[in-house]
Amino acid sequence: xxxxxxxxxxxxxxxxxxxxxxxxxxxxxxxxxxxxxxxxxxxxxxxxxxxxxxxxxxxxxxxxxxxxxxxxxxxxxxxxxxxxxxxxxxxxxxxxxxxxxxxxxxxxxxxxxxxxxxxxxxxxxxxxxxxxxxxxxxxxxxxxxxxxxxx
Amino acid sequence: xxxxxxxxxxxxxxxxxxxxxxxxxxxxxxxxxxxxxxxxxxxxxxxxxxxxxxxxxxxxxxxxxxxxxxxxxxxxxxxxxxxxxxxxxxxxxxxxxxxxxxxxxxxxxxxxxxxxxxxxxxxxxxxxxxxxxxxxxxxxxxxxxxxxxxxxxxxxxxxxxxxxxxxxxxxxxxxxxxxxxxxxxxxxxxxxxxxxxxxxxxxxxxxxxxxxxxxxxxxxxxxxxxxxxxxxxxxxxxxxxxxxxxxxxxxxxxxxxxxxxxxxxxxxxxxxxxxxxxxxxxxxxxxxxxxxxxx
Numbered sequence: 001x002x003x004x005x006x007x008x009x010x011x012x013x014x015x016x017x018x019x020x021x022x023x024x025x026x027x028x029x030x031x032x033x034x035x036x037x038x039x040x041x042x043x044x045x046x047x048x049x050x051x052x053x054x055x056x057x058x059x060x061x062x063x064x065x066x067x068x069x070x071x072x073x074x075x076x077x078x079x080x081x082x083x084x085x086x087x088x089x090x091x092x093x094x095x096x097x098x099x100x101x102x103x104x105x106x107x108x109x110x111x112x113x114x115x116x117x118x119x120x121x122x123x124x125x126x127x128x129x130x131x132x133x134x135x136x137x138x139x140x141x142x143x144x145x146x147x148x149x150x151x
Numbered sequence: 152x153x154x155x156x157x158x159x160x161x162x163x164x165x166x167x168x169x170x171x172x173x174x175x176x177x178x179x180x181x182x183x184x185x186x187x188x189x190x191x192x193x194x195x196x197x198x199x200x201x202x203x204x205x206x207x208x209x210x211x212x213x214x215x216x217x218x219x220x221x222x223x224x225x226x227x228x229x230x231x232x233x234x235x236x237x238x239x240x241x242x243x244x245x246x247x248x249x250x251x252x253x254x255x256x257x258x259x260x261x262x263x264x265x266x267x268x269x270x271x272x273x274x275x276x277x278x279x280x281x282x283x284x285x286x287x288x289x290x291x292x293x294x295x296x297x298x299x300x301x302x303x304x305x306x307x308x309x310x311x312x313x314x315x316x317x318x319x320x321x322x323x324x325x326x327x328x329x330x331x332x333x334x335x336x337x338x339x340x341x342x343x344x345x346x347x348x349x350x351x352x353x354x355x356x357x358x359x360x361x362x363x364x365x366x367x368x369x370x371x372x373x374x375x376x377x378x379x380x381x382x383x384x385x386x387x388x389x390x391x392x393x394x395x396x397x398x399x400x401x402x403x404x405x406x407x408x409x410x411x412x413x414x415x416x417x418x419x420x421x422x423x424x425x426x427x428x429x430x431x432x433x434x435x436x437x438x439x440x441x442x443x444x445x446x
Contacts, residue, residue: 001158018156019156019157019158019197019199019200020156020190020195020196020197020200022187022190022191041188041191041192042188042191042192043184043187043188043249043250043252043253044337046250046252049252055255055256056251056252056255057252057255057256058184058252058253058256060187060191061182061183061184061187061188061252061253061256062183062187062256063158063180063183063187063190063200063202065158065160065200065202066180066183066202066204068160109251109252112251127251127336128251130250130251130335130336130337131249131250131251131252131253131336131337132250
């Protein structure tokens with residue numbers, strides 16, 4: 001089937017999309033957009049988190065056909081012409097990136113948290129990021145980045 | 152996936168029923184939080200997918216005098232945000248589902264259709280005697296939640312039927328839910344319990360997940376608690392009553408040993424969780440007037 005959608009502000013079309021294919025596969029393998037990472041493919045790790053219309057979701061759990069006619073924003077779409085988004089910059093400044101595999105999903109999840117809760121407490125950060133796993137940082141630097149981006 | 156497989160995307164409920172009748176082997180998909188895992192790993196190869204996310208009727212809920220009719224496609228995040236006062240037990244359970252990403256996609260209807268005894272929404276539905284509405288081109292059926300589930304992954308749905316909504320009574324007292332797992336987020340329940348108090352009818356309702364082939368309602372425990380709570384005086388819950396309630400709830404289960412826990416552990420966990428939930432719910436009931444039944 002053909003799937004047409006907007007990704008990071010650009011209209012995109014993919015042909016020969018299979019019925020059971022995920023949005024993540026479509027983004028990475030058919031459109032060549034590797035920003036969203038493929039790790040667990042079962043919604044456990046959050047590394048493929050993207051916006052689908054206005055909601056941050058796991059792209060691996062969205063059927064590609066469900067995204068037809070909808071708007072997707074990946075981590076790559078958060079930065080503008082004037083450089084990195086403040087959340088992305090905060091991750092760099094705080095050293096919240098080690099291997100980097102979880103980072104794209106975490107950046108989108110933190111972006112979503114801060115647009116709804118501009119000054120989150122630790123419990124709110126914990127609940128908001130419960131679906132994003134990092135196996136390197138121990139999360140302390142990530143929390144630092146969230147607090148820095150909130151300022 | 153074969154070349155002949157179809158991705159069906161109805162825009163109305165009538166169209167969804169027509170497509171399901173024409174493609175009885177199509178698998179309904181809403182949030183995809185369960186189904187997509189099987190597809191990603193090649194464990195499931197449905198002949199067709201029936202995407203229900205574009206059907207507006209399924210994504211709405213409405214309040215009546217004494218009930219809430221919850222569309223099958225309303226995601227957990229909305230249950231948490233919008234129904235905490237009307238359905239506090241289901242809202243609490245919904246908040247324990249997966250992660251924020253999962254709660255934005257996963258739906259109560261998905262939990263119903265998947266029919267896992269570990270479905271986090273299901274204990275609240277059974278405790279509160281919810282009624283599930285299913286529809287096909289042949290008509291509408293109202294199925295009590297207690298009669299809907301037949302075993303793990305099995306239910307009374309016919310091939311041409313889809314789950315449309317679930318009707319739950321609005322809370323008439325405190326409602327609690329808790330589950331046991333290895334961490335707070337992203338766990339399949341080792342055991343889960345819902346407890347509701349009806350301060351109008353002086354009744355106790357309870358259901359247990361992940362401790363039998365389906366979610367079970369321990370009726371002797373419900374009756375025991377109702378008979379031993381001081382409804383008029385609202386005196387504190389006696390520890391022996393709470394403990395006996397927990398034992399009776401556990402006696403209503405038939406757990407198995409599996410990768411997540413042993414049967415013995417599950418029985419013990421159910422007993423402890425049920426005891427605590429009755430205590431928490433009753434503590435809400437004995438708060439000063441004006442705050443009863445609210446959170």
